[in-house]
Amino acid sequence: MAYTIQPLTIEDIPETFAMAQKAFAKSQPHYYNPYPYSAESSAQLLQGQLGLFKDRPPNQALKAVDDATGHIVAVAGWGVHTEDEPVTQTVEEAVEARMQPRVPELCEDGFRAAYTAMHEGRREVIGIVDGEGKVVKFKKRVELQFLYTHPEYQRRGIGSALLRKFLEETKGTGLMLYLQATADGRPVYEKIGFEAVLTRTFVFADGEADNITFMVKSPKVKKTLCVSSEGLHSPETTIA
Template sequence: MSLTMRPATEADLDRLVDVYFSAFGGNPINDRVFPASSTQSRPFWRKNLADNLKEDHVRFQVMETIPTSDSEEKQIAAFAVWNAPLKATDAIPAMPPLSAWPSDGDLEAASEFFYDLERQHKKFMGPTSDSEDQKQRPHWYLELIATHRDFQGRGAAGALLRYGEQQADAEGVPCYLDATPDGRPVYTSAGHGFREVETKQYLGGAYEHVFMIRDPRTSS
């Protein structure tokens, strides 16, 4: 099976939501905030992903299968939402207001986890000086990456990671992401080169999340 990368489009949205829930099903945070019984979770994610398509600084890429016969159809195997660097005077993007999250999910867990992701983003990629005008350090931010379970282990996520890493290296800026512990060995591997800067516990210690930075590499 071969895969190819292309920008996401509005026509992809329903499949992208499928990929998201396939990738994160069983994750303690996801299961609490977006339970299987929720009628609001899919619309929430569809809107979230659609909004990303409208942002000029977002590089929304998908990995899609290449059919080997006329009877095969293309399938989106994975996607990544990379945020290109904003100006140092621009604020780090905020999470949606709590009122936008599914009310038939666990809003307390949503508030505890997702708003802390925003605080951590500001903590690690905030200004490097005391300048009142500087609000962030320019960086490439991996907002979200997801691979459908049927396609995991086939190189889709690695290609999507390299997309942003190569852009960051060319611009001489770091990358930032937060991840599940399962993703730690991938991100910290020699091929990608992220370093762990903090690990935090959520849901009373039932869930752990990792925060990582990758320094730019210069070509030899």
Template sequence: MASGKRISVSIRPLHYADIPACARITSDAFSVDPHTIVKGLGREPYDMYTISRSDFLNTLHRKTCIYVKAVDDETGEIVGHAGWSFRGLDPELIPWVGPGDAKPEAEEQAEGQEKNDEPKGEDRKDDRNAEENSIDRLHALEDADMQYWLSNLVPTDTPCMFVRGLIVSPQYQSRGVGSALMRHGNAIADNLGLTVWVHSSHQAYEAYKKFGFETMRELDLDLDEYAPRAPREGEEVMGDKGSRKWGRYVIRYMKRLPREGGTAH
């Protein structure tokens, strides 16, 4: 178990060779998230390792996305990662570095199958003959709310940044890693004069609030309304484990205004 002692980390560009480690960090971090556990009870696979790995492979090369890793200065281990995408900004202004290695040949994606830089709901098969179940309804609700956020709350005529993800390995949480990643992204936004938007998990809300993000919209979910079964012994829930309830989970759409003195227009 981690000691809780703060560690020194370096923020470095993320490479293709780092993808398996970073995808595993994402999977481990979300494995104790009740919202993710419930979504994994649906008929469609919801494997956070696969989702994270696919997103990296599809977007790591794009010059409208910045990805970094947090490396423990003492051990050289990757202990966290983060990514941001940009909308409406001249690409020449984006401080893109990109991966320092080549994309594995076996992972080359067919042209035209890349994902958009903006956050959006997960892609799933359109099975019109299958009866919609409760997890389908949960996905549909979240997808619709995400699209409302992007269409109605985020100005389309103003350049901005989106947090694509900011994940810390469970063994290194509360040790300064997340703060280092947060400061890195905020510094980019301040330098460019950009508002940063994030679709925050329930657990990350306080951290984003600490670093200047303000809640603009909430989606309050009663997980028990959608879960096909009650939580089993040992599974993480939002409240008392003895209640046999998953509990309420709040997704927050948040923004952070840039400090004065930015350069982007």
């Protein structure tokens, strides 16, 4: 199958929103009941996604487009934080914000359990604490925020191609790479050098357990010896 990787635009969000419902169909019933949700709720959630995308810097999200059909088959997006990022919300406030818009089908207990685990683990891995042990900043980093593929196009290397493009476009930053992975996604990230540093397990309202793994990848650093007429100098460090 031939496909082209292009920048993701706000005009693409309705299509990627519909694709996400298929990509995450297995887990969505833990967060929404009944699922699929109503057309009214779908419209509200889509508006929320459009609002989030408007705040994204340009060229930090990509799509893979099937050349034959013109349909989007996979997407990836990330954020680049060149300075430590102040923490402005408690875990509870961050989870509450993530539950907006609060549609009637929302399963609050399951949603809260999953996203509390995600936010707590995130603070443990990339948080900077003050003298009282309170997380006040997040470390400078490149954070992979989303990556998913249409179910009919999975296991064809498209997601991996987006990952390689992501690494290519961010390798000059010299920043740590950070992401949160599902159990299915973890082996894919490990193959390209991400290291699992923490796993958090959470339990949905129906008693089923799941987990999220927090992963990092250090920037590549190569050292070269500088030679001049005066002999060897100290190594120079270059971000690869």
